[in-house]
Amino acid sequence: MxxxxxxxxxxxxxxxxxxxxxxxxxxxxxxxxxxxxxxxxxxxxxxxxxxxxxxxxxxxxxxxxxxxxxxxxxxxxxxxxxxxxxxxxxxxxxxxxxxxxxxxxxxxxxxxxxxxxxxxxxxxxxxxxxxxxxxxxxxxxxxxxxxxxxxxxxxxxxxxxVEQSAGTGAVGIDLGCKESATDSNGEGVEGREYRKLEAKLGIAQRARNKRRVKTIHAKIRNRRQDDLHKYSRKLVNKNAAIFVGNVSSQALTKTKMAKSVLDAGWGSLKTMLEYKCDHAGVAFEEINESYSTQTCSCCGTIPDSSPKGRTGLRIREWTCSECGAEHHRDINAAKNILAAGHRRLAVGIPVL
Structure with a gap:
């Protein structure tokens, strides 16, 4: 084929x-x-x-x-x-x-x-x-x-x-601003390439060095694309099913989080995963990630101790008050996305 x-x-x-x-x-x-x-x-x-x-x-x-x-x-x-x-x-x-x-x-x-x-x-x-x-x-x-x-x-x-992927696993991916992507296996992409070169970019812009500005922007883009390509290829080679949260980058670019969202490159990662999975015969789906951060991936409840609202964005690690399980914020969300993806595959994927 x-x-x-x-x-x-x-x-x-x-x-x-x-x-x-x-x-x-x-x-x-x-x-x-x-x-x-x-x-x-x-x-x-x-x-x-x-x-x-x-x-x-x-x-x-x-x-x-x-x-x-x-x-x-x-x-x-x-x-x-x-x-x-x-x-x-x-x-x-x-x-x-x-x-x-x-x-x-x-x-x-x-x-x-x-x-x-x-x-x-x-x-x-x-x-x-x-x-x-x-x-x-x-x-x-x-x-x-x-x-x-x-x-x-x-x-x-x-x-x-088309080369069929030999992977047999399944993985859920949580997209974020602190790290561009974190999967249910604890791996991910750090991202934030713009933030790393923002100081040098500011110096070049204040000096009105247009050539230097273009070079730095190209370096940021190339670094981001390289990281996302390597990460997406690694996931496709190792897994038979990949699930990612359906967070909308276009909606968030209209908020105060716009710079971090654009720096993360969520849209590029989704596009890469979509066509690479299609070429390798790997199942790829976007999953509703509502309450994936607040829900405990061990007991399935939403405890009082889970991070909630804008004030909870700074909380990176938390302990479930119901079962006592300790969670990393993004890994826990990725595990919940993976579980939601398995449930969707179990009942079938409706034709849109």
Whole structure:
């Protein structure tokens, strides 16, 4: 059985100038479609589809230095985003200035190939740091994308063989701010990468050293992603079922806890676990974690001694007044999430 997977490799810096030129052309096409669609809605009351837009951009690829498939991809992406945000006109893509849009060049299936140890697209060869062995895959849809530091990456969707996980255990995961994640086995991810580099980031910002600021932000992101990838892979390899609390990071980003919540990377961890479990045949479910912190994982009661409310957030360890069991706050919550996950599997998972 095969699954799709997106591989991301860095393009060597010597191609940055050419990619920037192509990205400016993509921005021009996007803005043209944006204006065309807006006028069609205003004057004729008609929403243009990607098929309707194609005749207006046909043949422009040669003059703009773009592959014809890229023009089709831009139109398709525009229509998708317009439906998603339910707007008559989307934001313009800017090629210069302080609010410059990061470079993006979409590539359709068959428009990019692996040739002579390089990525071949639109008549040009792009050298990359190939950490995945791209030559063994058949490319599907792809894109070139730029990050905040001006570095370019090649992202390609490929088909991979599914490897069934040999794990037989089950684990519950409690997401928190003190530690990004703690599981029922007592392991987890410490997180707080932003907090660790916050002082250095503040110095760079006060000095108005934009390059240094971007570098520190990239380091924070890379460290966080690396920790979450290693932790999620470890869980998938060892377990046959993974349950995680359904805490909403989007809701908490509107509170005073926003900085800690964003630093924890809950959404990234859930996404990683979801697709890695899908590829490995591991059961993955989000469980209602209501009262998981207050409930004793040994006797199942909510004793008077358990931490409650905002005042109880500082309590990291507590003893159950009913059975006398000693608990670590996050590990106890993870065990309750695991127990709730087992009960849900016992009665079956309803189809939504």
């Amino acid at each position: 095969q699954k799709t997977k997106t591989l991301k490799v860095r393009v060597k810096d010597k191609h940055a100038r050419h990619l920037n030129e192509m990205a400016r052309s993509v921005n021009f096409v996007w803005n043209y479609i944006n204006e065309l669609s807006s006028r069609s809605i205003k004057e004729r009351g008609k929403f243009l589809s990607a098929y309707d837009i194609h005749p207006y951009t046909k043949g422009a690829g040669k003059e703009l230095g773009l592959h014809s498939h890229t023009l089709q991809c831009v139109a398709s992406e525009y229509v998708t985003r317009r439906k998603q945000f339910k707007k008559n006109r989307l934001n313009w893509r800017k090629s210069g200035g302080v609010r410059r849009s990061l470079g993006w060049i979409p590539v359709n299936t068959g428009a990019a190939k692996w040739k002579n140890g390089q990525v071949f697209h639109n008549g040009c060869f792009f050298s990359v740091w190939d950490s995945f062995g791209l030559g063994q895959y058949k490319f599907r849809t792809a894109s070139f994308s730029e990050d905040a530091r001006g570095r370019w990456y090649f992202n390609v969707v490929v088909s991979v063989e």
